[in-house]
Amino acid sequence: EIHAAMLTNQRRGKRIKKAAAASVSPVARATTSEGINKQIRGMRRANMTYDAIAASLGMTKSNVWYRCRKMHLPR
Numbered sequence: 609e610i611h612a613a614m615l616t617n618q619r620r621g622k623r624i625k626k627a628a629a630a631s632v633s634p635v636a637r638a639t640t641s642e643g644i645n646k647q648i649r650g651m652r653r654a655n656m657t658y659d660a661i662a663a664s665l666g667m668t669k670s671n672v673w674y675r676c677r678k679m680h681l682p683r
Contacts, residue, residue, distance in 0.1 A: 623659055623669070635664045645675055652681050 638644045644665070651661045658676070662669045 634666065637665045637667075645679060648672060648675055649679060649681065652676060 635647065638647055647665065648661060651664070656664075658669045658672045661667075662672045665672070
């Protein structure tokens, strides 16, 4: 159980490093939920990955994925 958690954390760390290595420039995140959703929609239209969007907005990948799912955006 502990070993599985350690592997999961290592994989997550690698994903975060990979997203950061993609040289994503941070973007000023909107102050409202609607504004954040608008930013995410635009980034998905520009074919940015969930990792890249999360890194640029200072969010978690799961939060970006959840918002995309709620907005019915294609994968």
